[in-house]
Amino acid sequence: MSLTETLSKDRRxxxxxxxxxxxxxxxxxxxxxALVVEGRQATWRDQVLxxxxxxxxxxxxxxxxxxxxxxxxxEATLTGLGLDVARGRPHPAVADKLPGYL
Structure with a gap:
């Protein structure tokens, strides 16, 4: 996996x-x-959008x-599947949840 794809999955x-x-x-x-840019990854607003x-x-x-x-x-709202992925359900387009990270 390329660095670009790794960073994209992490942003998601x-x-x-x-x-x-x-x-x-x-x-x-x-x-x-704004939250993503201020978080652990420096990126451009248009990439986040x-x-x-x-x-x-x-x-x-x-x-x-x-x-x-x-x-x-x-305005973005999580779907049920999105909430599951946010809580750790694997998805190929999203980075895996870090162990011990809330």
Missing amino acids: RLILEHLAAAEGHALGAGVIA ADVDYLAQLGLVTLVEFPSALGPQK
């Missing part, structure tokens, strides 16, 4: 874990991007788009 794990910890298992895509879209294609999150003065904004 972080996204799912942040959503699992959020009230209602939902966050705005911009908030998710692309990962959120990819997780939606996989059925791990649902996306709702809202109008805003800044342009359309997205």
